[in-house]
Amino acid sequence: MSDATSHATTGAGTLSAVGHHDDHHGHHHGNFWTTYVFSTDHKVIAKQFLITGIIMAIIGIGMSTLFRLQLAFPDTSFAILEALLGKWAPDGKLDPNFYLSLVTMHGTFMVFFVLTAGLSGTFSNFLIPLQIGARDMASGFMNMLSYWFFFASSVIMVSSLFVETGPAGGGWTIYPPLSALPQAMPGSGMGMTLWLVAMTLFIASSLLGSINYITTVMNLRTQGMTFDRLPLTIWAFFLTAVIGVLSFPVLFSAALLLMFDRLLGTSFYLSDIFIGGELLHYQGGSPILFQHLFWFLGHPEVYIVLLPALGISSEVISVHARKPIFGYKAMIGSMVGIAFLSFIVWAHHMFVTGMNPFLGTVFMLFTLVIAVPSAIKAFNYITTLWKGNIRFTPPMLFAIGLVSLFITGGITGIFLGNAALDIPLHDTYFVTAHFHLVMGSASAFGLFAGVYHWFPKMFGRMMNKRLGYIHFWLTFTSLYLVFFPMHFMGLGGVARHYWSQSAFTFMEVFMPLQGFITIAAIIGFFGQFIFLYNFFSSIFIGKKASLNPWQANTLEWTTPRVPGHGNWPGDIPHVYRWPYDYSKPGVKEDYLPQHIPDAEIEYEEGFPKPATMPTPATPAQKPEVKEEAED
């Protein structure tokens, strides 16, 4: 019954499949450079993003351990700081300006380079063609450009760590006038210029990638892969790309105008300034304007970071709980809702910046609306576990951990989103706790879950499970130990971005807590070396993976152990059902891959034939649904 309809819906997929057909042996004629360096193969590009992201993460997390030492033990002299940082840590104590630079670069590295490029870049690239049944991205060349822009951006951002006046220091949100005026702090000199240049390249990379992801998902799905049969990973990557395309250009304008203010003396963000014993000529600009432009990207950005992680965890939880994801349509609906709402809540970061309070009211309403789809997702994850048959593999542990972190971190959003309640909490450690749990930790767990889950498809080998368990428990405990106590500091009024808490009596009482947090952070930091070791060693000595090691339904597991260029040596499989038929009653195995035609399903003995089989959740094939989704 299905064939006629699916042919009708995916003409494009068929065409491209044919188009690529004769060159799926391409990898035989590539030389080293075109195969591994300037590759246009989405799988190689994904690995390039992943490895670059891992390197950026090591630097980014490493920086945080350095400033955590300062925060916890401001009076202790650390030889290691002086050895590493030289003039920035005289007598083994961090210079206050360099402390701010480290915080800034830590945030920039983690938010953009690790959790945006490292996460989306890796998994959108790797999974979109494999899971929708395409031979590659719509434009392999653009995809390659996307990586190399990102690479150049990373190189510039890293090199800014070494300039004379230090890297950018105004916080990852780089609010002017601080970031616009080299007189205001050393970190607003050359380092800031490099930051802006690097981010411009980063934005270009992100746009090239996103346009490609969107085009690929829209046009290259295999036969039968309607929008209501897409794995939730693909939905998440697709929506993430849409958000990125609409919001990153605004950050570009913001950065460009800031560049003008810095280099050409324009006054977009500056007015009435006397600094360094000197009256500046700027007139009529507004620092608030920058904040609006920044957060117009900045808030969607936090969902750019989170959605892919939620998509990955949906897939991982369903596979390893051997159960369909609960409320597939609701999951899609809430992601669409989040994607839309994320564009109209940005000013909740600006309640007390002097913005018109009436605006505050509007943004407070939208902000609390966005908590509803977030709640739906959390409940749906929990219900998916209910009466499952849960296999505690490393990816599953990280996916369960993600849900816990997402809940615990997300709930504090309803404090911060209520403008009046945000007055005391804004720019305290409460905010730090909120976003590190819900964005930082949850997304990092999405990244880990994804790596453990798809490692066999990336490298044809399994990662070591036991090291995975140790890695998970160390990371999970240390993250809670680091970020949970920060709520206390926030509720005690302790400000973010303080080099030392010694100036204020009500902040100083929290010093023992800072010490505790630092120790937990260092433990967590070293715990990551287990992952690094596991990752790199498994590439070479890991146990060889079977074709479908997790017994999953999606299409990537129908490729050879290590798929070559073009992904499938023969025809691209067709799709006959949604991806979440796990433990379907009557079916012999506890999974039912998407590519198995109804006629070939093996049933349990004595189970009635397919004609009478109940199919409560398998979405019927309705071509018009696809059209709707595409609009």
Next chain:
Amino acid sequence: MDGTTLISVAQVFLGIILLLVSLNLYLILRLKEIDPFGSWNPNKINAGLFMVFLVGGLIAAYASTQAWSEHLIFFQPAVSEHGLEIDRMMRNTMGIALFVTVLTNILLFYYAWRYQAKPGRKALYYPHNNRLEVVWTVVPAVVLTLLVFDGVGVWHNIMDEAPEDSIQIEVNGKQFDWTVRYPGADMEYGETHVSFIDEISTNTLGFNFEDKRGHDDLVVREIHVPVNKDVNMTIRSRDVLHSATLAHFRVKMDAVPGMPTSFHFKPLVTTAEMRQRTGNPDFNYEMSCQQICGGGHWNMRLVVVVESEAEYNAWIAQQQPFYAQWQEMNGANNTAEAQPEGASSDAVAIASIATAQ
């Protein structure tokens, strides 16, 4: 705990990790056949650990809240009128948040433990349930609506115009300190602008002295306000963003160069009363900067004194207007012009203000 303990803890920890990794390497490479952990069931162990984590986590969260609650300013009653409203919102939101977080985390970990894979079992095929999904869409939506309705009211009261008869004060942020201005007897501030700033003559706020309204303005380095009176605080900056934060009063507003902002509040508890309450004779209300503004950001402290109206009036009466000080300084101190640009002019200004007090 100091740095050396920390380093030894880190060393011990590194040691453990190295041990684990080498043990594993050994197992992988040599001992596949006689693997001592081979009989462990990872489902059982990890599911059990989730329960341990849940119970341990809840106990730890409870105990640490108990231990720290006396230092949590936002758990202590606010010392301003609108702050009490914010406290009420905090209590309601906290109650709901704790309930939801604890409940969902319990369900999450409990289900994970309860439904660990067992041979021969099959999961329940349960792809959706519309009624359930409607319930957990509508319930959060209703709860959030209630919270927002409450919040909108409080927010509007706070952000409304200050009452006519408020005490006027102006805090001026710069890298890295605050200067406070009172409008003086005429209740009006004189004009100030960055273009009039002359640090050598100590005119750090940029008074336009042709504006006579400014001649009685007071310039000081402490906030004094009477208890139970509305205070309207104007907030300004002359260089980068700052944020005037009075944690005990639940007051916070950015200082924006080129755009004065304001925040009004009514203090309810004097410094003296607070010293008794806390049993700390040195207690002071403090104003901090909570918007990253450069290397000295952490150190922009200003003491806030709440006192009886009589004390406040007495204090005001003692202050000499800034204009008079400025005239004195620049009459007696004509050599100031010869000083190198900017050198210690700030120090001179502070000294002169200090003597005036």
